[in-house]
Amino acid sequence: MVIYLKEGDSLTADFTNSDAIENLAYNCRIGNHILLGDRNLLEEIASTFIISDRARSFLRQSAQRMTQQGSLINKVSWLLTIDTSNLVPGMVHLTTFSNANYCEKSQLLTENLSDSMVLTSLAEHFASVEFKGYKVVIRQVAGGGSTTGQCLHGLTSSPSGAVLCIVDSDRTFDGAAIGDTAKGTRKKYKASKDKWRSSFHIIEQRELENLIPDDILLHCVNKFIPAKSPEANALLQTSTFFKDYFCVKSGDSTCRVVNSMIGKKRLSKLKEARGHVDSPLVKAESCGTCALDNNCRTSPGFGAGFLSLVAQELSEGNIALDCSSWRAELLKLVERVASFGLGASPIRV
Numbered sequence: 180m181v182i183y184l185k186e187g188d189s190l191t192a193d194f195t196n197s198d199a200i201e202n203l204a205y206n207c208r209i210g211n212h213i214l215l216g217d218r219n220l221l222e223e224i225a226s227t228f229i230i231s232d233r234a235r236s237f238l239r240q241s242a243q244r245m246t247q248q249g250s251l252i253n254k255v256s257w258l259l260t261i262d263t264s265n266l267v268p269g270m271v272h273l274t275t276f277s278n279a280n281y282c283e284k285s286q287l288l289t290e291n292l293s294d295s296m297v298l299t300s301l302a303e304h305f306a307s308v309e310f311k312g313y314k315v316v317i318r319q320v321a322g323g324g325s326t327t328g329q330c331l332h333g334l335t336s337s338p339s340g341a342v343l344c345i346v347d348s349d350r351t352f353d354g355a356a357i358g359d360t361a362k363g364t365r366k367k368y369k370a371s372k373d374k375w376r377s378s379f380h381i382i383e384q385r386e387l388e389n390l391i392p393d394d395i396l397l398h399c400v401n402k403f404i405p406a407k408s409p410e411a412n413a414l415l416q417t418s419t420f421f422k423d424y425f426c427v428k429s430g431d432s433t434c435r436v437v438n439s440m441i442g443k444k445r446l447s448k449l450k451e452a453r454g455h456v457d458s459p460l461v462k463a464e465s466c467g468t469c470a471l472d473n474n475c476r477t478s479p480g481f482g483a484g485f486l487s488l489v490a491q492e493l494s495e496g497n498i499a500l501d502c503s504s505w506r507a508e509l510l511k512l513v514e515r516v517a518s519f520g521l522g523a524s525p526i527r528v
């Protein structure tokens with residue numbers, strides 16, 4: 180991530196501050212993060228702090244590079260700003276980083292490893308387009324489904340690198356309540372301290388599967404389950420009102436979505452559903468209860484392991500990616516992963 184050293188009223192070249200600078204400089208030099216700061220401040224630290232020659236040289240190089248790198252500050256959606264005076268309340272102080280664990284690689288915590296792998300691959304592509312010359316350096320952490328909240332608690336209650344946690348909402352229709360995993364993880368996030376090093380996102384759609392770009396989804400279906408290609412094409416032409424909440428793993432139906440709305444007494448949503456029900460999806464026998472003028476449709480299931488197939492194809496570079504075609508909801512998520520994990524190639528000093 181981008182680390183910005185902010186000048187304050189006082190700067191002390193004591194041992195604790197020097198240790199902190201040594202740790203930050205090391206992690207930025209090996210490419211885990213990107214160090215930015217006012218040129219004069221970086222020069223002053225380089226000449227007065229009790230640090231290694233390598234750290235000193237790195238800080239001077241960073242000061243020189245501010246002309247090219249400075250614009251990153253306004254470009255990234257996540258930035259770590261450090262108060263070098265150790266005086267400003269509500270800001271993270273430089274002394275914190277005398278504990279080297281806080282300088283470690285950024286971490287991406289998701290329910291399963293496939294989620295992290297997919298998001299990281301997409302973020303790598305996004306960074307190659309939007310953050311040219313930089314790369315995504317992020318440690319993937321699998322929360323193990325319902326234990327993701329516990330895992331987030333563990334990571335945020337002991338010194339470690341910054342944590343970006345992304346979970347599925349598991350919403351069963353547009354406007355439905357979020358599921359237990361999202362609820363439990365959100366609770367742990369709210370209770371966590373050190374918010375300067377954690378960020379939490381719930382995918383509005385049912386699951387990450389529902390956000391897979393059309394071309395990637397079709398590539399994987401065509402390659403691994405070609406018999407479902409016609410259904411996959413029909414799914415992609417279905418309104419997001421349904422498509423975003425269909426279970427992509429086991430398959431689903433408009434009837435299930437509509438019955439969920441009835442079950443939750445969401446009558447306004449039910450009215451809205453009528454406007455979205457026309458679809459090239461396979462017509463099912465009328466269920467008699469879904470109140471959609473007997474226009475019942477079933478959607479395909481691609482299996483519980485579908486996301487791991489997507490992850491595999493992406494990490495092997497088997498799909499040509501084009502982030503200009505991705506929907507806004509996905510771009511926002513991917514941009515956050517790229518910002519959080521933004522790093523550089525190791526720098527020689």
Ligand SMILES: [Zn+2]
Nearest residue numbers: 434466469475
């Ligand atoms: Zn029905």
